[in-house]
Amino acid sequence: MPRPYNSSTMTVNSFHKNNDELANSHSTSMTDNKVFNLPLSGVLIVVFAILYFATQANELLRQVVIAPGSVAEQISEADCRADELVEENLSLAECQLMVSSVQITLASSPSWFRSFQISSATLACIAAMLSFLIGFKLIGSATLSAKLARFSFSSLALIDILQFLAVLNTGPLLRAQYLWPLLIWLAIHISFLIIFLALNSSGGHEKEMT
């Protein structure tokens, strides 16, 4: 039986069902394009949340490790021992450029950039965890706060926009590293945000997955 859509919650039926019901649900899903596949959205949200968390946690680590005033700012000469080059399967040129790579990050980062990245990456990790829980709830339980989902994806999109604007105000070397991945994440988060906004605006739209 169709249930009226509530702006703050989306309902999914219990997944405990017999085979006849399952067969029926498949035909409904395929023929009725108004049915929103909550488990599929949930799984995609969970997968993206895990990848986003890992990306932002790595950014946090990167900012902690490459600190202004560190040794690469004073010393350009890399220590490239022959045995280490063999171990790492590196050429001498590559080994020397590794120091340059750190110098690029240090030289192209304005003074405010590191503290901004540390704060925004921390917030991004928290927002990723929230979106993970939302995806988890979409798959596994009966109700989900649509408001919470909208808040979560708005936060993620806002963090992406702020990080994008911050990187725009750095030099071309950092822009080349950051802008494209940030744009992809922004596209992903805005897509999910629009889905939840569309569900909310469609009033009596049926969300029931049988």
Next chain:
Amino acid sequence: MTGLEESRDMERVSPVTVVLHCLLAVSIFFLFISSWWMLSLPLPSEVFTYRELPFQLHKNIGLTVFLFAVVMITTALSRKRQSKPGARTKLERLTSFDHLIIYILIFACCITGYLSSSYSGWQTQVWWLFNLPSWTNENDKLNILFSDVHIWTCWSLLAVISVHISAAIFHAAKNDGIINKMFRL
């Protein structure tokens, strides 16, 4: 408890497994992404110590992943022993095989990483609390060997995880209730 309820109860994955599965997924992807970045840092020397923190973190998360995987496989095996034997479909056998390969590759990645680290001569501090006992001397040849095996098992793990995630998306798209078992605490 009716027979049907009992069978549903058996089908449900324990909350510990669900939480560990999530932690394992996050940890593994962090290990991949951070390792690609940390290997671009300057080679270690007395002056350049950029690799110290990322490598210690990598090793510690790896050790923790190993423990998570041990708990998960123990839980999975005990569930399997309790479950009633019955005819399994081709897809179920394939799923079991996929899980088995994932566990084998996780253990292989962790063990080869540990062996490579042991032969590298660098100490491993367990979450900055204590040093793991050193049981061998530095050996460049074995370090390179285990490092290569570590890299290839990790690439294989990434490939199998891609199949695993694809299967999860497939079941979610079909809405056949299988994915729901893994996401219920």
